[in-house]
Amino acid sequence: MIYKHLSLSSAALVAASLFTLPACKDGGSADTDTATEGSATDAGTDSTPTSGSPTGNPTGDPTGDPTGDPTGDPTGDPTGDPTTDTGVDDGPHALGTIFLGESHPAAGGVTAPAVSAFFIPDVDGGGAGGACTKTVAGCQINLLPDCGGGGCNPDEYCGFNDSCKSVCQPICDAQCGDGEVCYFPSPGNAGCKKLESFDAGALTFLGTPIPITLFPPYGFMSDDNASPFAPGASAKVQASGASNAGFEKFEKEFTGTDFIQTSPKLDTLGFSAVFGNGPLPVKWTPGSGSVTITASVTSPNFTTGTITCKADDASGKFDVPREALKAAIDGEDISALTLSVQRQRTDLYKDLTTKGQLTGITVQPIGFLQIITSSTEYHAFQGCDFGEAVCNEQCVDVQYDNANCGGCNKACVGDDTCEEGACIGANACNACAADAELGVCKGANDACAADPACKAFEKCFTACGTQACQDACLEGVTQETIDLYNAQISCICDNACTTECSGLCG
Incomplete structure (x- = not known):
C-alpha cells in the first residue's frame, strides 16, 4: 500500500x-x-553508555544516620538480643538509648565510629517521634506528609498526626527570649518556657577500644578510625546522673555485637543483580544479632526513597524485593542505589530511676535503658542514566539503540531505526x-x-x-x-x- x-x-x-x-x-x-530517513543513532545521545562495574564510590551518608535514632522506633518494646532484664513489667517509663556503632565500606578501608545518647521522660506521653511508614513486600518505606496541592497557610506546616494522616499543623511562633523555647501550653495557643534538658549527666565508657566521655547534649567527635566497641567483649558505661531533670546515677555493662561481614562482598554484586528486574540478593556471615538491610534509591529524575527490611541473622541471606525498591521512588527506574547491612545487639535494663520535673511534660519515675552496639557494611552503586536500561550487564540507551529499542532485546527490523524508544x-x-x-x-x-x-x-x-x-x-x-x-x-x-x-x- x-x-x-x-x-x-x-x-x-x-x-x-x-x-x-x-x-x-x-x-x-x-x-x-x-x-x-537520515540516521537517528546520533540523536539525543549526550551521555556515553557505561558498562559492567557497579563499583561506584560511596557518597553522602551511606549508612543512614548512625548517630540519630538507630533503633527505628524507640518508643516500642526494645528488642534484639537483650541480655539483662530485671523483670519489671512494661508499664509507663522513661527511656534512655545509648548507641555505639561502627560502619565500614564493603570494598575495604577504615571504619567510622559513631556514638550517641538520648533520654526521653515519658515514652507513652510522646516525644519519641515514631516514623509513619507503609509496608511493601515485607519492607518498610518511610512516608512523607502530603497536604494536597493547596498546601498549608503561611503560619502552618504539613505533618502527620497520631494516625499518620497528613494535616496542616500550627507553627509555634511565640517570640521567646534567650534560654526559652516555644511550645503550646494549650491547643492553638503558643507560649514560651524555659529551655529544659532531660539527660543522665556525664557518660563515661570503660573497657572500650577508644576513650569515650560524653557530656549533655552528648555530641561525639573522634580522630580514631576504630570501632567504639570490641566484638563479643564486655564494657561498661557510667552515668553521673542528671543535674536537673533526668536519669539518676547508674553503671551498666554491655557486650559488643559481632562485626557484620557480607559474603560475597557487596561491591562484587553483578550489575544486573543490582539494577535488573529480580530481587537483590544479599548474603553475610551468619550471627546471632538483629540484622536490618537499608537501601536508599534514586531515580533518573532525582526522586529519592529509602526502604528498611528486617532479616534473620542466622540464615545469612536476604533477597531485597525489587517491588519495594521501586515503590520507594513511585515505581520509577533506579539510577543509583546505596545498600547497607547492619547487625545490632541490644542490652536492656528496666531498673533505673529518674528525678526532677519538666514544664508541661510528665517525668516517669521508672527508667528503662537500652545500650545498642551496631556494625554496618555498605556500598554505593551507580546505575544507568535517564532513558537507559540494563541489557546484558551494561547500560543501553533504549531510546536510540536499534537492537534494544524501548527495552532490552526489542530490535528494529531491517533498515528501521530507533527514535525515542520506538522503531521507525x-x-x-x-x-x-x-x-x-x-x-x-x-x-x-x-x-x-x-x-x-x-x-x-x-x-x-x-x-x-x-x-x-x-x-x-x-x-x-x-x-x-x-x-x-x-x-x-x-x-x-x-x-x-x-x-x-x-x-x-x-
Whole structure:
C-alpha cells in the first residue's frame, strides 16, 4: 500500500513526493527503492553508555544516620538480643538509648565510629517521634506528609498526626527570649518556657577500644578510625546522673555485637543483580544479632526513597524485593542505589530511676535503658542514566539503540531505526498498519473493501511500481472513491501509526 493522500487534480504533486512501501494487504508487490530517513543513532545521545562495574564510590551518608535514632522506633518494646532484664513489667517509663556503632565500606578501608545518647521522660506521653511508614513486600518505606496541592497557610506546616494522616499543623511562633523555647501550653495557643534538658549527666565508657566521655547534649567527635566497641567483649558505661531533670546515677555493662561481614562482598554484586528486574540478593556471615538491610534509591529524575527490611541473622541471606525498591521512588527506574547491612545487639535494663520535673511534660519515675552496639557494611552503586536500561550487564540507551529499542532485546527490523524508544521505518510502519486495519482502522478499511470502485482502485494502485502506472489507475476515478481510499490513509498516518510511519506519509 502507498501511504499517500490522493486527489484527482494533483497527479504531478503526487509523483514528486511518493513513498512506495512493501505491500501490507492484497498481495501488492514491494518496491525496494524506498526512501529512508537520515540516521537517528546520533540523536539525543549526550551521555556515553557505561558498562559492567557497579563499583561506584560511596557518597553522602551511606549508612543512614548512625548517630540519630538507630533503633527505628524507640518508643516500642526494645528488642534484639537483650541480655539483662530485671523483670519489671512494661508499664509507663522513661527511656534512655545509648548507641555505639561502627560502619565500614564493603570494598575495604577504615571504619567510622559513631556514638550517641538520648533520654526521653515519658515514652507513652510522646516525644519519641515514631516514623509513619507503609509496608511493601515485607519492607518498610518511610512516608512523607502530603497536604494536597493547596498546601498549608503561611503560619502552618504539613505533618502527620497520631494516625499518620497528613494535616496542616500550627507553627509555634511565640517570640521567646534567650534560654526559652516555644511550645503550646494549650491547643492553638503558643507560649514560651524555659529551655529544659532531660539527660543522665556525664557518660563515661570503660573497657572500650577508644576513650569515650560524653557530656549533655552528648555530641561525639573522634580522630580514631576504630570501632567504639570490641566484638563479643564486655564494657561498661557510667552515668553521673542528671543535674536537673533526668536519669539518676547508674553503671551498666554491655557486650559488643559481632562485626557484620557480607559474603560475597557487596561491591562484587553483578550489575544486573543490582539494577535488573529480580530481587537483590544479599548474603553475610551468619550471627546471632538483629540484622536490618537499608537501601536508599534514586531515580533518573532525582526522586529519592529509602526502604528498611528486617532479616534473620542466622540464615545469612536476604533477597531485597525489587517491588519495594521501586515503590520507594513511585515505581520509577533506579539510577543509583546505596545498600547497607547492619547487625545490632541490644542490652536492656528496666531498673533505673529518674528525678526532677519538666514544664508541661510528665517525668516517669521508672527508667528503662537500652545500650545498642551496631556494625554496618555498605556500598554505593551507580546505575544507568535517564532513558537507559540494563541489557546484558551494561547500560543501553533504549531510546536510540536499534537492537534494544524501548527495552532490552526489542530490535528494529531491517533498515528501521530507533527514535525515542520506538522503531521507525517501512517495516514498523507496515506492521503497525496491518494491526490497525484489524483494529482502530477497521471501519475505514471495511468501507473501502465494500465499495467495488474503491477496492478496484486500491488493487490497481498498490500493485504499481511506476508513476505512469499510478497515473493510469487514477483515470476515471471519482472523488468519492478517492475519499474512501484516503480515509484509510488518514487513519493509519494521522491516528494509529504516527510514530512508526513518521516521514513515510504524505
